[in-house]
Amino acid sequence: MEISIDVLIFYLVSLVVVGSACIVAFSRNIVHSAFSLLGTFGGVAGLYVFLGADFVAAVQVLIYVGGILVLILFAVMLTHRISDIDITNRTVGRIPGLVAVAVFLGILVYAIGETDWVKVKEVAYAPTTATIGNLFLGDYLLPFQIAAVVLLVALIGAITLSRKEIKE
Amino acid sequence: MDHPVQTDFLRWIVLFPLLGAAVNGLLGARIQERAGKRMVAFIACAPVTLSFLFSLWAYSRLLGLPAKERFLIDRFYTWIPMGSFSVDVAFWVDPLSAIMILVVSGIGGLIHFYSIGYMHDDRSMWRYFAYLNLFTFSMLLLVTGDNLLVMFVGWEGVGLCSWALIGFWYTDHTNTRAGNKAFIVNRIGDFGFVLGIFLLYWTLSGQGQGTLAFREIAEHVGLLADLELWGVGVATLVTILLFIGATGKSAQIPLYVWLPDAMQGPTPVSALIHAATMVTAGVYMIARLNGLFSAAPATLQIIAVVGAATAFFAATVAITQTDIKRVLAYSTISQLGYMFLAMGVTAYSAGVFHLLTHAFFKACLFLGSGSIIHAMQGEQDMRQMGGLRKVMPATFRTFAIAVLAIAGTPFLAGFFSKDAILWQAWATHNQLLWGVAVFVAGLTAFYMFRQFFMVFFGQCRADHHVQEHLHESPKIMTYPLWILAAGSVVVGYLGLPAFLGGSMLDHWLDPVIHVPHGEHHAVMEEVGVMSVSIVAAAAGVVLAWFLYYVRTPSRDESPEARGFAYRVLFNKYYVDEVYQFVFVGGTLLLARVGAAFDRYIIDTIVDGTAKVTTILAWFNGLFDKYVIDMLVNAVANVTFAVGNNFRRVQTGNINSYLYVVVGAVVVALIVKLRYWS
């Protein structure tokens, strides 16, 4: 039984995703958690590539790695003195949490295995950016516009929340 | 007409100034420090000069073509290729835009040179020139863009530069406020403009001809003929929306309020942006889309009335103003009103003609006033001036020529162009509008000569200190004045009336004006109409001579000493105050109403709900105490114990809530797999 190279790579990437997600979950140091999130996000981007979603992969890298991660790191540094990181990343109720999650995951995997998924026969790999662009300005125009408004509101909200109150 | 000549040099007309703006904008501070202001000025003036030379080249190429085929196009690249919707960044030059690029780069170039003298004491000269170049770029983009979207980019660009230059001396709060006012008022107009573009594209694509290119719009105007939206013709609706954009940019009623305040900027800027070029963008846009506008007679009627009303309104305000630049600002609004009147009576080429002549004499007047303000050490109040004729001979002479031109002295530029508009208004049977326009011609002559006499004649009323320093401006400032003054004389001969040989400009513009010219008319009638306007202008001059030359104006002339009418005019009909009250006050009022609604209605409801709950709880308590307790005390104790235990569920802690959620999902999954699969 031979294993082809792309399957091997899939397992490797999945390992990176799951492994770094584990570090995020179990690390005592919040900076380590935040940094290993990089592995998860990058790995998921890799999985997107496997799934033929080139545009989403690029967006994942740009937004998550380039934007959200940096934002989180900033927040970490703004709210902690680096020295007492160990103390502030407190974890409570590990055992019940683990048990609950393990049960949940078991059921989930069981459900995935049991379900008879709909599958298409031939899976085509084609560039998706143009298609997605057309859909955004066609069928998905309204959600697209609403997304723009949501982003604008989030922007304004973030500014008003985080700035110091100006006394009249 | 179907095959415009492809070229690839038109892009440079537009791109040179952008290059200058980029160099000065990004590196200007360092250049000015290392290589001096001369270098900065050179970097700014060279691209505009090159643009002008390239414009001349384009013009000569046009001349070489047969009249009906005079179109040059330069497809730069495809900007938005999206299915059926495609927009090119393409520049085109036809007879109409050829006039505009020559005016923008030519007069713009002169004003660049003039600025070297005017701004040479300013610390941030590089910033000034970067903005000015960026403005030239945007304006050239506006006039050469081959479709509405590219034009709109230029349209917004000039608005941005105008804002930046009005507030150029940003340390003074009034300047930045004036800039913001201009920007915000323009925004209202731009909103209409962009809606007009949307509606036009939407309707045309509904007919299978979705396009924004001017040439194709002109071809497909017929498709709009019978379409209606909410009971109004689509063509009317589109043109009204576009005209709203024009009222913002070209300072017409009701959106003209920003232009007088825009005079806070440096004077060359007032000359270039707020007199010669940017404010004429609206006129250009209508002339460019004349086929579309001609398909909407109702809109044309509105445009004509708005134009005449603006001309009258601004002219009456101008006769009382004492600030030298404000008089010119209101005069500009008034002259723009003339141009819109021309558009409204479908005299497109007459309107463009007036645009052209006005660019020359108004730029000359503004630059002249700049020269005066320069000499007066920043003083702009005409009551402090007087007698400058002897000290500043070059400024005096050029200013005089421009005043004569704008007042409508026979055989100068303003006379021919104004007469062309008046005649067209008469010939299209708009006698009432014609009457207003003739009256405004008289007013124009009056307020221009009032300014002329107050500034240059009589005794100098300035402080001793200022008087000692009075001087003529350097040559770099007076030469542009002379060129513009010469233009104010010569340009008029491009558009002679029919009985003096006919208008060259009409023939030149013929391929782009898609409406037939007015019917041939009697010579005697035209001469008669012309002489009426000459008489009106002469009356204005005589009145000004009597009031401001014979009776010398006093230094402390104040509006309070005059009658009611004078005060109303001096305060510009209190329009600013009304706008402040209605719009700014209205917005605040709306906010207060909202707050009051929140406080009294919403809060009352919330409080009421709370009260009802409290009362219910009280009854509940009574029930509990006297019924339950008395009946089964033990059960109450059990209930209490259970409640006390369950209280821990309500921890206020997200984590514990999530346990419940996870548990619920697990249960749901199990149920699903066990019993529904």
Added chain:
Amino acid sequence: MAAYVAMLTKVGLEHYLVVGGILFALGIYIVLTRRNAISILLGVELILNSAGLNYVAFSHFSTGNVDGQIYTVFIIMLAASEAAIGLAIVLAIYQLFATIDVEATETLKD
């Protein structure tokens, strides 16, 4: 046995779903156990990622069109705004309480 080997050597929809499930479970675990507001946000990001992964996997294997990818882009957009707002709230809380431990900020309970 052979069936399991075949399952391991050919990557299909289930594999991606399992990876997504693991990410989801870890995200839940973080939100369950952490007391640090920023850590909880990290967990939420994991959960959102797992949802996005599922969408793309289904789009690839089950529908064959790009609709699922579009939902993922919307999820990423939501994640971005959520992160911005969430972190702004965290900063505001930090300024108020000088801590971002979620148990220390339970003043609303009383």
